[in-house]
Amino acid sequence: MLRNPTMKDVAHEARVSLKTVSRHVNGETNIDPALADRISAAIVKLGYRRNLSAASLRPGWTSKTIGLVISDLANPYYSTLARAIESVADAAGYLVTIASSEEEGMRHDRLVDRLMEQQVDGLIVVPPRNAGRDWSDVASPIPPLVFLDRPVPFADADAVLADNAGGAREATLALVSAGSRRIAFVGDSPDIYTMRERHAGYAAALAEAGIEADDSLTITTAHTREQAEREVGAVLRDGSADAVIAANNRSTIGALLAFQAAGRRLPLVGFDDFETALLGSPPVSVVSHDIELMGCTAADIVLGRLKGDTSAFTTRVLPTQLILRGSEKPEPA
Amino acid sequence: MLRNPTMKDVAHEARVSLKTVSRHVNGETNIDPALADRISAAIVKLGYRRNLSAASLRPGWTSKTIGLVISDLANPYYSTLARAIESVADAAGYLVTIASSEEEGMRHDRLVDRLMEQQVDGLIVVPPRNAGRDWSDVASPIPPLVFLDRPVPFADADAVLADNAGGAREATLALVSAGSRRIAFVGDSPDIYTMRERHAGYAAALAEAGIEADDSLTITTAHTREQAEREVGAVLRDGSADAVIAANNRSTIGALLAFQAAGRRLPLVGFDDFETALLGSPPVSVVSHDIELMGCTAADIVLGRLKGDTSAFTTRVLPTQLILRGSEKPEPA
Numbered sequence: 001m002l003r004n005p006t007m008k009d010v011a012h013e014a015r016v017s018l019k020t021v022s023r024h025v026n027g028e029t030n031i032d033p034a035l036a037d038r039i040s041a042a043i044v045k046l047g048y049r050r051n052l053s054a055a056s057l058r059p060g061w062t063s064k065t066i067g068l069v070i071s072d073l074a075n076p077y078y079s080t081l082a083r084a085i086e087s088v089a090d091a092a093g094y095l096v097t098i099a100s101s102e103e104e105g106m107r108h109d110r111l112v113d114r115l116m117e118q119q120v121d122g123l124i125v126v127p128p129r130n131a132g133r134d135w136s137d138v139a140s141p142i143p144p145l146v147f148l149d150r151p152v153p154f155a156d157a158d159a160v161l162a163d164n165a166g167g168a169r170e171a172t173l174a175l176v177s178a179g180s181r182r183i184a185f186v187g188d189s190p191d192i193y194t195m196r197e198r199h200a201g202y203a204a205a206l207a208e209a210g211i212e213a214d215d216s217l218t219i220t221t222a223h224t225r226e227q228a229e230r231e232v233g234a235v236l237r238d239g240s241a242d243a244v245i246a247a248n249n250r251s252t253i254g255a256l257l258a259f260q261a262a263g264r265r266l267p268l269v270g271f272d273d274f275e276t277a278l279l280g281s282p283p284v285s286v287v288s289h290d291i292e293l294m295g296c297t298a299a300d301i302v303l304g305r306l307k308g309d310t311s312a313f314t315t316r317v318l319p320t321q322l323i324l325r326g327s328e329k330p331e332p333a
Numbered sequence: 334m335l336r337n338p339t340m341k342d343v344a345h346e347a348r349v350s351l352k353t354v355s356r357h358v359n360g361e362t363n364i365d366p367a368l369a370d371r372i373s374a375a376i377v378k379l380g381y382r383r384n385l386s387a388a389s390l391r392p393g394w395t396s397k398t399i400g401l402v403i404s405d406l407a408n409p410y411y412s413t414l415a416r417a418i419e420s421v422a423d424a425a426g427y428l429v430t431i432a433s434s435e436e437e438g439m440r441h442d443r444l445v446d447r448l449m450e451q452q453v454d455g456l457i458v459v460p461p462r463n464a465g466r467d468w469s470d471v472a473s474p475i476p477p478l479v480f481l482d483r484p485v486p487f488a489d490a491d492a493v494l495a496d497n498a499g500g501a502r503e504a505t506l507a508l509v510s511a512g513s514r515r516i517a518f519v520g521d522s523p524d525i526y527t528m529r530e531r532h533a534g535y536a537a538a539l540a541e542a543g544i545e546a547d548d549s550l551t552i553t554t555a556h557t558r559e560q561a562e563r564e565v566g567a568v569l570r571d572g573s574a575d576a577v578i579a580a581n582n583r584s585t586i587g588a589l590l591a592f593q594a595a596g597r598r599l600p601l602v603g604f605d606d607f608e609t610a611l612l613g614s615p616p617v618s619v620v621s622h623d624i625e626l627m628g629c630t631a632a633d634i635v636l637g638r639l640k641g642d643t644s645a646f647t648t649r650v651l652p653t654q655l656i657l658r659g660s661e662k663p664e665p666a
Contacts, residue, residue: 079412097430114428256612276609279589
């Protein structure tokens with residue numbers, strides 16, 4: 001058979017009605033076992049494969065796919081999130097189509113449109129640093145939508161965030177407790193919600209501790225590990241700061257590389273745990289939240305909506321945890 | 334309009350024929366600009382969205398999706414690969430649906446079937462450690478297929494591999510040059526092609542150097558970072574080895590954790606570079622290949638096949654590079 005076998009070919013081969021094949025293929029179990037066996041044998045013999053794209057014209061059809069737009073799949077933060085979502089989706093029979101926005105709004109919008117064209121059943125998106133169009137301008141129907149890691153002013157969606165401000169406050173107070181007074185905040189652009197929140201927590205902690213904020217110690221140009229390394233290197237050289245709070249994993253690693261190059265270090269607390277944090281000397285203290293839990297929560301929400309959950313949209317804020325491993329303290333004199 | 338707008342609604346709104354809307358929506362440019370403008374305005378006004386699932390019944394339709402099955406998206410090796418593939422695919426207008434086999438053949442086979450049901454245009458797969466069915470048992474048509482990182486005895490596919498044996502040979506000879514004689518090989522199961530190849534390269538180097546191989550120094554139970562840490566910890570305690578070659582990134586990090594816990598280290602060369610390798614003291618020497626190049630090459634091959642490349646199937650073997658940073662040498666006495 002040169003063309004692809006059809007359900008009709010299977011019915012002919014198995015000597016049953018087309019309707020019986022259709023019921024079997026669509027998972028109905030109330031079928032005479034002898035017929036079911038004949039159908040299975042015919043499917044194997046002919047190499048029949050259900051064509052979901054044709055099936056998609058049936059009412060009630062779904063693509064069984066979740067669309068996920070993250071910033072950059074090569075960043076371990078996002079690949080860990082993606083893996084958790086994929087795991088939960090797979091257990092429910094869904095595939096995940098993943099796309100990286102590279103923090104660009106137009107790219108993000110284009111990817112969202114492509115995913116909706118493919119009729120994904122649900123969408124989980126990390127809103128990009130450079131916002132694109134408003135979600136209210138997206139033509140409905142929009143599938144169940146969850147904003148991850150960063151919120152968006154759009155009412156018809158759920159959101160899962162971490163307590164960024166609370167975590168940064170705790171980290172800053174830990175550095176103050178260990179004796180630091182001039183704490184540099186090193187991170188990415190304040191256009192990113194998590195950065196603004198972390199900076200707000202840092203500022204609140206300084207105010208609480210009665211330390212006057214010095215704007216020159218807020219560095220928000222560390223978009224990459226290399227930039228963070230340069231910025232922290234400059235701070236080390238000019239002696240302007242006596243501690244560093246690194247507001248994401250790339251900044252933390254950049255700070256560590258700067259310390260290594262200079263042969264000395266400042267007290268440091270990072271954001272987001274990383275696989276080799278334990279290998280630092282001293283091991284690296286971090287503010288961390290359960291990234292896997294965040295991914296699983298988002299996937300659970302989308303799947304719940306697909307199963308018919310019509311409760312009010314919510315924003316869940318997951319707690320952060322301060323893990324002190326030693327790097328928050330000054331070098332022994 | 335409560336139901337989704339159709340192409341017919343757009344035609345009505347724009348006062349043009351259905352055929353003209355269809356030609357516009359399908360990207361034909363030879364259309365009266367005034368009509369095209371009216372159609373665009375009607376599309377925006379009605380919120381019309383092309384339904385690719387309905388379109389899929391047209392001859393020549395493609396889902397514009399590449400299916401990718403890797404072992405574990407949370408492993409930076411695979412997320413880097415996935416990111417490179419996604420990048421190349423996106424530039425050509427393709428989305429990537431990613432699934433993790435967790436090294437299980439049955440899971441891998443199920444995911445491949447799901448991706449083919451979704452009519453992905455091409456498939457890139459990392460064959461799992463525990464092989465499932467033969468590819469010759471998969472019902473055709475199989476879309477253009479590329480095996481990544483590990484080969485499969487199946488003639489109708491391309492493959493992209495790294496020179497694992499060559500890299501391991503070089504790493505072992507570097508440890509020998511630095512004075513080691515009893516080199517432990519620490520890695521994952523020999524059921525994995527890359528592990529077998531790396532072990533073969535290690536064995537060949539020992540033979541070349543006139544060192545008799547000692548089977549007790551071959552450890553292939555390091556499936557996780559924790560297991561690698563335990564195995565290397567045991568080697569440190571019993572003094573059976575005077576160096577370690579760690580056959581993947583998880584084993585390398587496990588070895589470093591074991592060294593840290595023991596407060597002393599053995600000469601070490603790892604496989605696969607990692608973000609914080611430079612932070613080791615000394616920085617960690619590794620055998621590395623260009624993971625991004627491997628991903629891009631696989632994506633280019635699939636896209637080439639989709640564009641009609643019918644040349645003979647090939648296996649491309651990418652070179653590895655030995656990056657010596659200091660950890661290959663013994664601790665100063």
